[in-house]
Amino acid sequence: METNYRKLLDQMMTPYDEMLQSLIGNHADFSKVDYLEKHSEKYGKSDANYTNRLKVLLAMYNREDRYAPHYEPIVRRLLVNEIIDRGTNSFQGIGDALYYAVFLLQGISSIVFGYSSNHSAARSSSSSTLYIPSLHFTASSPPI
Structure with missing residues (x-):
């Protein structure tokens, strides 16, 4: 039996795509991806929405139209919130969401400004x- 990995990946990404779709349009709800500080005794200060930002960025990364100009304001907002998280988090490292946001923004900018990467x-x-x-x-x- 042969496994269709593209179909499997699409199934795994469906909830991430739904979250991305909720950020597109006039009635976008960023409350699930904007920085939301939480504190725990064990880990200190962190961002409750970090994982959601990463999911949205992974959904964009997985799309064939990942560099579409309409994604630019979303990526910029996610990047700003990621920078806030990196500056306030008790474990101030570079998370995967930061890498994905910069990668996507670089690609979008190359399309929008006619700049070859x-x-x-x-x-x-x-x-x-x-x-x-x-x-x-x-x-x-x-x-x-």
Whole structure:
């Protein structure tokens, strides 16, 4: 009997996809993924929603349209909450959710800004200027 691993993976990811779908649209509910501090005697301070953020990021990572521009605000929000968690957690390490968020945001940015991920950004001779194709920033530029 041959195992269909794609079908098995899709079955495992269904609850994660449902959580992702709840974050898309005008009535998105981020309460299950935003930073929520909890405290325990054994582990100290941690984030009650860390696992949910990781599930949503895994759902995006598993999708063929993972770099679709409509995911950008979701990934950014998850990344911000992950950074808050990393800064306040009693075990301040780098969790998998941080890696996935950065990876997805990098891919989305390459699509949105027409920037190829295998073409590295070049720093000009001035340390305050960063050149990225399709975008040009300087330290004195107004925020976008």
